[in-house]
Amino acid sequence: MTDSIRPLREFVVAMTTLVGATGDERRLLAEGRQLLARLIALDDWLPAAFAAPRADRYAQYLLHADALERFSVLSFVWGPGQRTPVHDHTVWGLVGVLRGAEGCEEFSLSDGRPVATGGQHVMQRGDIEAVSPTVGDWHRVSHAWEGGAAVSIHVYGANIGAVRRHRLDDSGAMLDFVSGYDNLVLPNLWDRSAAVRALGLPC
Ligand code: FE
16 A cells, blocks of 8 residues: 555644644744645645535545644535635634635624625635634635636644534524534544555565
């Protein structure tokens, strides 16, 4: 078996070291960004099951959750026409585009409610953005690529699928939500057998 998932394993190991070394959000975002940039520089490691679009809505797949829930790593997949609701995160997060492009609508908070600034931008492959209650936590993300499904890799400062968060419904009402995940099984990060066998086995 090849070890094509190695970049993800190395990212998880480095993030585990980072969250063990600091709880400072500024440092987590700065150093996490460098690690995420390295991870998304190549697009040859994400198993196809975790880059598969859903027909009915965008998909979010858990790739790894820290045992102490200090961080989680996900792939998000948008098919043509799909977008998130306007939502927040409540914890720090980093979003990096692995494949295609994504549109991002910008919001600011006014009296505790998100208000569209009118600003929007497109994130291209390799681009990374930070979210958090400190640096700006509300946005809406949409598919923005004619080449097929768009995929981004996200890391958050919690087990994000189990975090109570907020979103706007179609009427603009603010609702609580817990996103969960779309996968029941996780990618196997830990089959390092090929590298060990390559060292040679006793006869
Ligand atoms: Fe988001």
